Amino acid sequence: xxxxxxxxxxxxxxxxxxxxxxxxxxxxxxxxxxxxxxxxxxxxxxxxxxxxxxxxxxxxxxxxxxxxxxxxxxxxxxxxxxxxxxxxxxxxxxxxxxxxxxxxxxxxxx
Amino acid sequence: xxxxxxxxxxxxxxxxxxxxxxxxxxxxxxxxxxxxxxxxxxxxxxxxxxxxxxxxxxxxxxxxxxxxxxxxxxxxxxxxxxxxxxxxxxxxxxxxxxxxxxxxxxxxxxxx
Numbered sequence: 001x002x003x004x005x006x007x008x009x010x011x012x013x014x015x016x017x018x019x020x021x022x023x024x025x026x027x028x029x030x031x032x033x034x035x036x037x038x039x040x041x042x043x044x045x046x047x048x049x050x051x052x053x054x055x056x057x058x059x060x061x062x063x064x065x066x067x068x069x070x071x072x073x074x075x076x077x078x079x080x081x082x083x084x085x086x087x088x089x090x091x092x093x094x095x096x097x098x099x100x101x102x103x104x105x106x107x108x109x110x
Numbered sequence: 111x112x113x114x115x116x117x118x119x120x121x122x123x124x125x126x127x128x129x130x131x132x133x134x135x136x137x138x139x140x141x142x143x144x145x146x147x148x149x150x151x152x153x154x155x156x157x158x159x160x161x162x163x164x165x166x167x168x169x170x171x172x173x174x175x176x177x178x179x180x181x182x183x184x185x186x187x188x189x190x191x192x193x194x195x196x197x198x199x200x201x202x203x204x205x206x207x208x209x210x211x212x213x214x215x216x217x218x219x220x221x222x
Contacts, residue, residue: 031208032208034210041198041218042216043200043213043214043215043216044213046212049210087152091208096141096158096165096166096207096208097155097158097168098155098202098211099155100153100154101152103152
């Protein structure tokens with residue numbers, strides 16, 4: 001079982017739709033949580049860190065539920081430019097390197 | 111804003127050859143991480159350095175070595191290359207260990 005599990009996708013949604021991605025992690029000692037996006041054959045780009053209180057950045061909202069070891073990302077009013085693979089990323093326990101989920105592919109359709 | 115710089119961007123090598131990948135972190139970032147991403151896979155952590163000392167080690171083959179220099183740039187040295195080493199190699203840097211990591215554009219290594 002992978003340390004970080006994500007919805008397999010792919011998600012194909014029309015422009016303007018709201019889409020939610022979910023992720024679970026297995027190491028209860030994990031301290032840091034992030035969402036990255038990765039476009040084809042390019043580097044992962046940090047989308048947002050995820051805090052226990054939840055956080056919002058424009059159209060993007062991230063939530064963390066430590067009790068359930070569950071992280072979510074909500075994208076409102078989807079744009080064509082949101083099409084990418086979304087990676088749920090965790091720093092497990094006392095480690096400092098990133099552990100990636102397998103990613104969820106999103107395609108926003110015109 | 112300055113980003114992580116990696117060179118070369120593309121590299122083609124033959125089996126059993128050696129390769130050196132370079133990474134220049136964002137200014138004032140003292141922590142560097144190396145990741146390997148095979149086709150259709152998620153990035154896998156190889157090794158990291160903090161203040162020029164190795165800090166964590168992941169699934170890095172014994173044929174690979176790395177170091178961080180006094181100017182904080184890092185080099186990944188790969189010897190006895192195998193076909194399976196063909197992948198994207200990303201370097202990331204952070205202000206301190208555990209902080210957000212920012213990735214460079216990657217080096218695409220092809221071993222023939």
